[in-house]
Amino acid sequence: MSSWWCAVHGYNHPKLTAAISAQLEQMSHVMFGGIAHPMASELGKRLIDITPEPLQQVFLADSGSIAIEVALKMALQYWQSLGQKNKNKLLTVRGGYHGDPFTCMSVGDPDNGRHDLFSHAIAKQLYAPRPEICFDQEWNEQDVKAMRQVLEQQHNEIAAVIIEPIVQGAVSMRFYHPEYLRQLRALCDEFSVLLIFDEIATGFGRTGKLFALEHADVCPDIMAVGKALTGGTMTLAATITTRKVSEGISSGNAPMLMHGPTFMANPLACAVACASIDLLLSTEDGSPYPDGWQAKVQQIEQTLQALHIINDHPAIASVRVLGAIGVVQMHEPVNVAKVQASLVEQGVWVRPFGRLIYVMPPYILTPEQQAKLCSSIVHTIKTLY
Template sequence: MNNIDFDKRHIWHPYTSAVNPLPCYEVTGAAGTEIHLATGEKLVDGMSSWWAAIHGYNHPALNAAAHQQIDKFSHVMFGGLTHEPAIDVCQQLLAMAPAGLERVFLADSGSVSVEVALKMALQYWACQGRPDKHKIVTPRNGYHGDTFAAMSVCDPVNGMHSLFSNMLAPQLFAPAPQTQFGQTFSEDDILPLEELFDSHHHELAALIIEPIVQGAGGMRIYHPEYLRRCRQLCDQYDVLLICDEIATGFGRTGKLFGCEHAQISPDIMCVGKALTGGYMTLAATMCTEDVALGVCQGEPGVFMHGPTYMGNPLACSVAAASLNIIAQNNWQKQVEAIEAQLKATLPDCLSLAAVKDVRVLGAIGVVETHHSVDVARLQRHFVKAGVWIRPFNKLVYIMPPYIITPDALTRLTDAIYDALS
């Protein structure tokens, strides 16, 4: 049995069937913006491995950080011990983060960082003598992860988790913001959320939201004023604001963090994905001093969460090197150039009968079709065209590594146009 046959028979891949799995392509290497297949193709990566590999593959600085750390020690428990890689990455995170965030809880994945954020919010209010504030409010079309608390704040209808609805904590959902980025903000957007706050603020612990871009819930890019109003409502009604920057953080939207478009700071913020430049899994939940101290008032006096691989030194070393690259600020010109080229080329797809909408922000390009696409067929087309793009539902989208060249980006956009013709 060859590798692909074994994989198809025995290995489960994300969001696919064990009965009729989507095709998989075996990778033997990756460098720069290219993924190398066992069958010889070299594919321009349009996905940054799900938003993460922003510096490209086999980056010398990230490779060096991994090699240097693994020669010292790859892991020690974080309970009662600390180390320089964790301290370095946390110092850099707080230096970059929006104003007011002063504490860092290191986690092993984006979903876990959301779990941590929600637990922080709930424990904060319980320790203030307000256990009645135990619900989370969020806009529809959101996506925050696949673990149980994270699933409870994903869109209950259009999300991927309706099968588990009877097991999930019931939360409150507002209609998704409708005013797109760049349009004139409509006051009608915020009214349903205002009504929810007015009616339920006594039981609301937190509002969780993806700043400016709702990712896996539909790749929707909304007006910054909506996020600004979210901050105002949280302040007015004494509710914590959680910004899920796992996908939007570290420059992807054209700002270092998505919430900067609205010039606001959250009480709690989740980051992940690009944190290590796509090398390995690491995430973080940051919070204000008020939240950190409030969580630890009264019983039990500690925050009850502790992943086995919390603060993994190998991941932290690579993350610190990745943040060093971001701190050089080359990403700004890179993302601006990607955005300009996407805005110049991707709207050509609007002339195609299959296409409903085109959206661009920063290093994100989205083509929405009228009907769900045939993923397997499109993937075959893309591989044949020498690109790696992973569509889902009605969306064919790209978020390439920041180091992509204009020629390579053209190959991506041309491939999308051709595939949807």
């Protein structure tokens, strides 16, 4: 599971440990209000380098969900600064997940039960149906029709659309068609609504591209990354936006984005994030990815295809693989206790939920370990179902 999808280089990589230790000997915390530090600027440069060209301004937040809160605040403050006071609603698709704080919950799937307990206190946002056409199916314009309708009717009150690009992760582990994102970009432009991509789960190579948006070749106005940003070592996330959005925000009554958590841009986390990005992109001798991270993720994708061997099993609804993500969807909810016990017995830890048994392995797994992961899941299903 790569520790909830973030420990892409495995645990205790010496380069990451060395980066934290070196920073620890200098400064472990810098209050980032009005004072900066070299590691934050190094990380900002790297993020600007590896994300699409229009994304130029970086806010370093302290966790994935806070990066989403920041993205949403950026969008809301942008329209306030421009004097468009009515644009204060958020639009999203069903089946999404963006974190557990209140505004994140408000743009998460309203029906999956995770946030039911708080529904009375969660702001009411706007929802379009989830994208239905799968990643490798034939595209059909109907898929984006309902989204167009909502935008057509309510764009005057909508600040932004937020979506997980390509992979709807924590709710359903579904891979949808890249054309959806291209059409969504065009709709947001047509109706003057900002587009936010939540790349917290998909960023840093997980889907076979450095960022999932590259499958569609579109650029959002705001993008959030987290999880694998520090290789799973420390909590850190980033919200990256365009000059247009940041200058728009600063043109209002408040000169800057109104957000400033105590641990933003923590120097230890920034140092290890720089080291993790360098490690991912390095092909030097001794790097875990001498042929490039893409080759490694492609190789994992290839091995995970072995899961398709149970396609025809009566308990299986579907099997899907994209990059270093393998998903087995059952017809009925998984008996988590039994499935986990069987897998642990074989030396494997995964965390099924709902009808899903899925894997997001660290990129450093050997082909043998990857094969074992697949064969253990297949064995478990064949013996328990």
